[in-house]
Amino acid sequence: MNDKLKILFNGIIAENPTFVLMLGMCPTLGTTGSALNGMSMGLATMAVLICSNVVISLIKNFVPSKVRIPAYIVVIAAFVSVLQLVMEAYVPSLYATLGIFIPLIVVNCIVLGRAEAFASRHGVLDSCLDGIGIGLGFTIALTLLGAVREFLGTGKIFDLTIYPEQFGSLVFVLAPGAFIALGLLIALFSKLRAKSC
Amino acid sequence: MLEYISIIITAIFVNNIVFAQFLGICPFIGVSRKLSSAVGMGAAVTFVMLLATAITWLLQDLVLTPFGLGFMQTIVFILVIAALVQMLEIILKKIAPVLYSALGVFLPLITTNCAVLGVAITVVQKGMNLGESIVYAFATAVGFTMAIAIFAGIREQLAWTSVPKAMRGVPIAMICAGLLAMAFMGFSGIKIG
Amino acid sequence: MKSSLVNMVLSLGIITVVAAAALAGVYTATKEPIAQAKAEKQKAAIGQVLPDIQFNNNPADEASEVTVDGETVTVFPARQDGELVGIAVESHDTNGFSGLITVMYGFNPAGDITGYAVMQHAETPGLGSKMGEWFCNPAHSIIGLNPATSNLTVSKDGGDVDAITAATISSRAFLRALTLANQASQQFAAQQ
Numbered sequence: 001m002n003d004k005l006k007i008l009f010n011g012i013i014a015e016n017p018t019f020v021l022m023l024g025m026c027p028t029l030g031t032t033g034s035a036l037n038g039m040s041m042g043l044a045t046m047a048v049l050i051c052s053n054v055v056i057s058l059i060k061n062f063v064p065s066k067v068r069i070p071a072y073i074v075v076i077a078a079f080v081s082v083l084q085l086v087m088e089a090y091v092p093s094l095y096a097t098l099g100i101f102i103p104l105i106v107v108n109c110i111v112l113g114r115a116e117a118f119a120s121r122h123g124v125l126d127s128c129l130d131g132i133g134i135g136l137g138f139t140i141a142l143t144l145l146g147a148v149r150e151f152l153g154t155g156k157i158f159d160l161t162i163y164p165e166q167f168g169s170l171v172f173v174l175a176p177g178a179f180i181a182l183g184l185l186i187a188l189f190s191k192l193r194a195k196s197c
Numbered sequence: 198m199l200e201y202i203s204i205i206i207t208a209i210f211v212n213n214i215v216f217a218q219f220l221g222i223c224p225f226i227g228v229s230r231k232l233s234s235a236v237g238m239g240a241a242v243t244f245v246m247l248l249a250t251a252i253t254w255l256l257q258d259l260v261l262t263p264f265g266l267g268f269m270q271t272i273v274f275i276l277v278i279a280a281l282v283q284m285l286e287i288i289l290k291k292i293a294p295v296l297y298s299a300l301g302v303f304l305p306l307i308t309t310n311c312a313v314l315g316v317a318i319t320v321v322q323k324g325m326n327l328g329e330s331i332v333y334a335f336a337t338a339v340g341f342t343m344a345i346a347i348f349a350g351i352r353e354q355l356a357w358t359s360v361p362k363a364m365r366g367v368p369i370a371m372i373c374a375g376l377l378a379m380a381f382m383g384f385s386g387i388k389i390g
Numbered sequence: 391m392k393s394s395l396v397n398m399v400l401s402l403g404i405i406t407v408v409a410a411a412a413l414a415g416v417y418t419a420t421k422e423p424i425a426q427a428k429a430e431k432q433k434a435a436i437g438q439v440l441p442d443i444q445f446n447n448n449p450a451d452e453a454s455e456v457t458v459d460g461e462t463v464t465v466f467p468a469r470q471d472g473e474l475v476g477i478a479v480e481s482h483d484t485n486g487f488s489g490l491i492t493v494m495y496g497f498n499p500a501g502d503i504t505g506y507a508v509m510q511h512a513e514t515p516g517l518g519s520k521m522g523e524w525f526c527n528p529a530h531s532i533i534g535l536n537p538a539t540s541n542l543t544v545s546k547d548g549g550d551v552d553a554i555t556a557a558t559i560s561s562r563a564f565l566r567a568l569t570l571a572n573q574a575s576q577q578f579a580a581q582q
Contacts, residue, residue: 028222063405071402074276077272100322112309174514176375176378183374187364
């Protein structure tokens with residue numbers, strides 16, 4: 001039981017995809033203008049990650065090692081396309097907001113990275129847990145970054161006003177603020193990790 | 198002619214792929230410690246992006262749209278890009294070993310460079326014609342090369358400065374990128390024609 | 391697993407075929423809801439831009455394309471028992487701060503602006519993106535104005551409309567799309 005929990009929490013802190021592995025930076029910067037958008041992007045990626053991890057751990061014994069990367073890419077791309085269609089049908093406004101970053105989940109290094117580093121070597125249950133853990137770590141990181149940017153930029157968190165908008169510094173919602181806020185968060189995270197170890 | 202110039206200026210400066218669109222960040226952070234490798238990466242991306250955009254545009258126009266297979270776009274495009282990168286690697290090794298030794302190490306990384314797939318999808322979404330698409334892909338790649346080269350120049354200097362421990366490496370690089378993005382915002386709103 | 395040409399081709403082939411089949415299945419299943427979601431968005435926007443007008447037709451069914459100065463926009467006539475009581479126009483301008491903006495505008499038969507709804511834009515968050523609220527805020531509202539009697543350009547250009555703070559380019563694009571919509575609705579009403 002302990003092992004399973006370890007796999008789950010591994011992705012949230014020790015191997016947090018954003019703050020430690022620093023993978024999948026494009027959606028991390030591009031979709032975190034608000035906490036809600038960041039969280040939606042994180043959840044969308046998590047859905048693909050769990051599905052692809054499960055399927056890849058199921059088929060890992062049938063795929064010849066030389067073509068395993070193309071095979072994984074096909075599996076991931078199929079799940080991304082399914083997600084695209086489902087989002088367009090049931091949450092069209094969110095689909096429009098996240099835009100090109102939804103099809104680009106396919107080239108998110110986290111998804112292919114976990115397929116290669118974890119799912120191709122472990123069982124179905126462990127791979128599923130790994131997908132949930134890494135997905136949660138990614139979602140938390142994106143939500144946090146989105147919340148920081150939204151708070152500093154517009155005085156809101158999840159659209160709830162904390163202080164009046166005119167005191168916000170708009171640069172944090174714009175492109176430069178994305179880089180700066182992420183840089184500071186990574187620094188903070190590594191400082192905290194260094195202390196706790 | 199004017200619209201091509203407009204596409205070029207917009208893609209390089211106003212809507213720079215790294216600083217305004219947030220695509221291709223992984224190589225931008227990962228391969229920018231040295232100026233020479235940054236330029237190599239930029240050249241490899243330019244090469245692949247041009248070819249990939251031309252091929253995927255033709256596929257979309259001649260196969261996917263006429264047969265109503267638009268929903269297969271993501272799968273087809275990423276497979277084409279992956280296959281293209283593999284083939285380029287083999288061909289370059291055979292016919293242009295000099296070019297291969299310069300670009301070879303970067304090629305495998307390009308499959309998962311979201312800028313390549315991003316541009317292929319963008320030109321379809323914006324309804325550009327083949328000529329516009331190729332010009333756009335080229336200009337975007339030039340913008341990427343410029344961004345990563347400037348950034349590598351800064352990081353080479355950064356290696357010699359003393360930075361607080363927690364800020365070393367990626368965090369301080371991110372903040373430099375933020376300042377660069379701010380500089381690039383000065384171009385925004387520029388219109389030609 | 392050992393790689394041989396046969397099993398490499400076979401396994402990749404099988405995976406691709408299964409993936410394509412699954413995708414085709416999902417596509418067929420979501421085709422209807424996607425079309426429905428689009429139609430609903432359009433219907434909601436039409437209702438939003440013609441707020442106080444009673445109509446009993448479905449404007450989306452009578453949509454027609456109108457071309458003004460080489461730009462084509464879509465016009466949705468709202469009718470009560472066959473009589474034209476309002477016009478919604480889905481108009482656009484390609485020179486927003488970040489390119490294309492698409493806005494639906496509503497006009498009553500007198501030509502007054504009854505409302506608008508921003509359908510699509512990529513303007514800067516916190517600046518140009520405010521156009522959804524700005525032009526219906528009572529302090530600088532365009533609703534109720536008539537393009538025939540008001541000069542619908544920003545005050546910087548000598549017009550009667552206050553531009554969004556620090557987003558003049560977005561405001562100009564918004565008003566150009568409005569002018570285009572107005573011309574289209576006039577042209578459409580004249581044909582009736």
